[in-house]
Every structure is written in structure tokens, then in C-alpha cells.
Amino acid sequence: MPTITYSAWEQFPGWSGAPDWIAALVRRHAARHVLEIGAGANPTLPLDRLADLGIAQYTTNDVSADELAKAPPGYETLCADFTDPALVLARQYDFICSRMVNEHVRDGETYFRNIYRALTPGGVTAHAFSTLYALPFLANRLMPEAVSSALLNLFAPRDRHQHDKFRAYYSWSRGPTVRQIRRFERLGFEVLEYRGFFGHRYYEHRLAPLHRAELAKERWLLRHPIPQLTAYATVVLRRPR
Template structure:
């Protein structure tokens, strides 16, 4: 298992680390997809964090309304796109705004949430420090924020960032038809600002935004080459080595869990 990074090892950060360890954190990419929601549930339970904000929730929020009710969560969904929010189920508060806008804290409510999180959103935000500053503003004291995002310099994301949007869109939509604009999982333009799993690149930005502690969990591997025989096996072997040696520069995904 790769050691998760703990900044300022305060009791709060140690708690977060324990929660993730108890969930069985390994640094393989399957785990990060399957365990984001359980991590949020466990954090909510462990700390009594009831008022949730999902940023960039889109059409597919993490929790269905009946799950939220069962867990006793009061969830607000945010997205920059009214269209995406309209496709999300009803039964939540819905707030349309750009999370980086200077107006976002007033629109969403200062100090109004205990837990704010996003999944596959950070890479689409051109000004990630502004996003984290606004998240800090909308969290209550002691609030927690999570982000789950793809990281550079994993090959598929590096190519996506370097290629013109039209070219990367064509390739992705050819390999995965569900990523077309009218599909179930459309592609959004990606910038990968601050999309790294290394402490040095993330921690200063979080501290400046107003967070006191953070845990960064790296993950290696992805499904992008699963349909290309040969390449699939080569990249799987490379990712296994990278994972064993904790090569953060080539991780594929990360969780950041930050405490205000």
C-alpha cells in the first residue's frame, strides 16, 4: 500500500487517514471509483457532517434522493450548467453557478455546508485555486471538502490536455460512444489546472484557500486502453511499477480530502 500524504498531522487529519485506511485504501484505480461514496458516507457519520454540497454534480449526483433521506443528509446540488442540473433527479436543492465565480459564496451560502465534494469536476475548472477558496467560504468551521479527479501526467489526460479539443473529442467519442454530447456521459472541456497527486503542488494552494489539513491519496491505472490489445497490457504493467514505487508524477487519479 502506498502511504497517503498527511499535511500538518493534526488529530483531524489523522482521523481522515484512519477512515480511509479502515475502508481498505489501496492505490489501485478500481478502488477510487468504488469507494468515493463510501468515503463520503463514512466521513459524514464519523463527524456528523449532515449538510452536503455536491459541486459540479451534473446529471448524475453521487446520492439519489432516497439514499440522502435514509442517511439523514441534506444535499444541495451545484452545477455551472442549467441543462445538466435539470437532468438530475428532483428532490434536492439545486444551485446553478460557476464554482470559481466571486459571486459563488453568496449564491451557495457562506458557512452553510459541513461537507462539500466533487467527482470528476476539478479537471474542467480553469481556475482551481478560486474553486477551493470558494469551497472554504461555503464550509462551516471544521467543515471538510473532497475532490476526486484525474491527474497529470497519466498518458490519457496528458494527451487530452495537449491535443486540440476537437481531436481529443473525436478520439474519445470513437472509442467510447457514450461520451458523445447526446450520450449518457458527455465530454466536457478539460484544463487539468492543479490536477496533481503530489503534495508540493496541491498543499500550498489549499492552505492559501483557508484549509488547515489535507490528505492526498494517489491512484494508478485506468480503463482508457482497455480496448487496445497489447497497449492495454503494457500500460497495466507500467502502472503496477509506478504504483509500487509511488511515482506520483504518473498517477492517474487522486482524492484530496481537506479540513477547514
């Protein structure tokens, strides 16, 4: 049975905590050949940490050659679409990870099927992502792209050259529901751990009353977890030997 836990959104490792989260998993599973899906211009682990972690090869992947061209020099690069049913890679990896990518995947089943094939037997894959049914992400899924992009500029502005906004689909981007665990298991994965995170900060600076209500909801959900209402999640899967 997988380990299922819940935390507040502040503990979600998809942002500044991602390097330490990925590094800890690499150490735990003694990974040597690492692929980061969708990293493009922003690989999570800096080059100066790779040797200390025992990583022999760190590959950054993206579907866009333009995004890969923005990556710092020194990384292996792989231009490939993991939602392509005909995808064939020249090699396998013992650790595959992503952060803030899965919500942008149109076809989650094909995506994870290709990840399974790209893993060595016994290899591990780990992902940090936003989940569909938090209100801002549900709105992002339903609104026209131009509207959601304008709202992002209002509530969470950022450097669009280095951290662009991409269309979100939320296929298979869910909290640790029974249905989602069974989906992974049907593909052959062993679900090692699944962690859901409640709450978000999108209302904090511009909609203070809604932010207070969101904090109250977050506290209630931490006492009475409903996996369908997470805002973020992490999942760690293994391809059995």
C-alpha cells in the same frame, strides 16, 4: 501531516464506488448539509439514502441550468460557478464534494478559495478527479476539443445526453505532490488525506500491447510511487474551526 497513500486505478472511487465513498465520509464527519459541485444531472447520492445518513439537505450544483434541469426531482439545486471570483452564496455547508469535476476547472485557486468560503468552520470537502500527467489526460489537455471528443467516442463511448464531455483544463488536478499540498494549506485548508491512483484502462480493448505496458508501469509505480504520475486522485480537506 496528511495521510498519503497509493492504490491501483481499480480502487479509485470516482465512478461506481462514489456513492459509498461519499456516504462513508458523510457518516465519518456527521455532515448534515451537503453540496455536490458539478453534479448537475447526476447527483451521487440517491434520495432514498439521505435520511439514513442523517443528511438534512442535499444540494446539487452546476454552472449550467440546462444540466440542473436533467437532475431527478427532489433535490435542492444551485446554479453557480465556483470559479467566479465574485461568487457569494446565501448559505454555508458542512460537507462539499465533487467527482470527476476538478479536471474541468479552469482556475483551481479561485475554485478552492470559494469552496473554503462556502464551508462552515470545521466543514470538510472531498474530491475525486483525474490528474494531468497520465498520458491520456495529458493528450486530452493538449489536443483540440474536437479531436479529444472523437477519441473519447472511440475508446470510452457513453451517453452524451446524461454524461456529456466537457473541456478539461487540469488546473490544480494533481496527485499528492508536496507542491499541491502546500497550495491547499496556503488557502487555509488542513489536508486530511490525499490518495493517488496509478494506471487506467483506456487502451484495454483497442490497444492491447499498450494496455500490457500500462499494467507493468502501474505495478512498478505501486512499488515506487511518483506522485506526479498518478492517473487519478482523491483529496479530503477541512476548514479549521
